[in-house]
Amino acid sequence: MINPEVDWYFDKAGQWQAATEQLRAIVLDCGLTEELKWGCPCYTLRGANIVLIHVFKEYCALLLFKGALLADTHGILVQQTENVQSARQIRFTDVKDVVAQQSALKTYIYQAVAVEEAGLRVPLKKTKDFAVPEEFQQKLDSMPALKNAFEALTPGRQRAYLFHFAQAKQSKTRTARVDKYIPHILAGKGLED
Numbered sequence: 001m002i003n004p005e006v007d008w009y010f011d012k013a014g015q016w017q018a019a020t021e022q023l024r025a026i027v028l029d030c031g032l033t034e035e036l037k038w039g040c041p042c043y044t045l046r047g048a049n050i051v052l053i054h055v056f057k058e059y060c061a062l063l064l065f066k067g068a069l070l071a072d073t074h075g076i077l078v079q080q081t082e083n084v085q086s087a088r089q090i091r092f093t094d095v096k097d098v099v100a101q102q103s104a105l106k107t108y109i110y111q112a113v114a115v116e117e118a119g120l121r122v123p124l125k126k127t128k129d130f131a132v133p134e135e136f137q138q139k140l141d142s143m144p145a146l147k148n149a150f151e152a153l154t155p156g157r158q159r160a161y162l163f164h165f166a167q168a169k170q171s172k173t174r175t176a177r178v179d180k181y182i183p184h185i186l187a188g189k190g191l192e193d
Contacts, residue, residue, distance in 0.1 A: 003034040006041045009053075016060040018095040023053050023062055026102055030109045050112050061089040064108060068122050069115050074104045083163060086122040127155045133165045135174040139182065149186045157190035164191055 002024075013020045024041060028034060032043035032050055041053045052063040064070060067077050067088025077088040090105065092098050098105070132140070140147040150158060161181060168174040184193065 001034065002028065003036070006034055006036050009036070009039075009041050013055055013060070016055045019060050019092050019098050020053055020055065022095050022098040022102075023060070023092075023105075026098070026105050027051055027053070027062070027109060030106060030113070032109075032113075045113055045116055048116050050116060051109060059091040059093050061091045062105065063087050063089050064112050066112060066115050066120065066122055067108075069120055070108060070111050073107075074101075076101070076104065077108075085124050127158045127162070130159060130162050131166065132162060133174050133178075135171060136162075136165050136178045139178055143182075146182060146185060149188060152188065153185065153190065160191040161185065 010017060010021050010024060020041075024034075027043045030043075032045055035042050035044055037049070037052070042049055043051045043053075049065045051065065054061055054063060061078075064077070065087050068079075068086050070077065070088070072088075076090050078091055080087070080089055090101075090108065092101075140150060150161070153161075164181075165174055165177050168177055181191065184191070
């Protein structure tokens with residue numbers, strides 16, 4: 001059923017309006033509940049997130065929250081970045097793409113519903129499985145207090161720092177980021193605290 005609180009999203013979708021409206025119709029036809037989460041139309045099953053519609057500059061997409069668990073029989077699931085562990089996107093550049101793939105999309109959505117109903121979970125990597133940038137490792141090795149403070153952070157906060165440090169392409173930038181956040185880490189704060 002259409003949720004009027006979500007209508008504004010489709011009204012402002014710009015170049016992707018026709019495609020996102022078609023995606024909306026397909027998802028709603030699968031019996032999911034339409035909600036607004038993170039500023040995007042999100043479709044749930046008894047409160048559990050199943051799919052999300054979102055737009056980008058070059059495409060619009062249907063995001064399947066547990067897409068990593070789905071059988072990609074059509075070869076259309078995309079992992080947004082190497083750090084995304086669970087979700088997968090199906091991308092579109094035209095409403096014709098959406099219409100042409102309607103049957104496949106419903107198959108993926110029903111598969112996602114079955115995954116949720118079965119209680120399946122994506123096995124997530126542990127923080128220790130992520131690479132520690134060399135610049136940060138050097139600081140951890142030379143500053144025992146920093147190492148202790150970092151290890152005392154929650155796994156989510158540790159990952160946020162590791163991702164932030166590793167995203168910099170140049171060593172100089174990674175070093176600057178590490179130096180900037182040493183006081184935060186020592187104070188037991190996360191990247192966004």
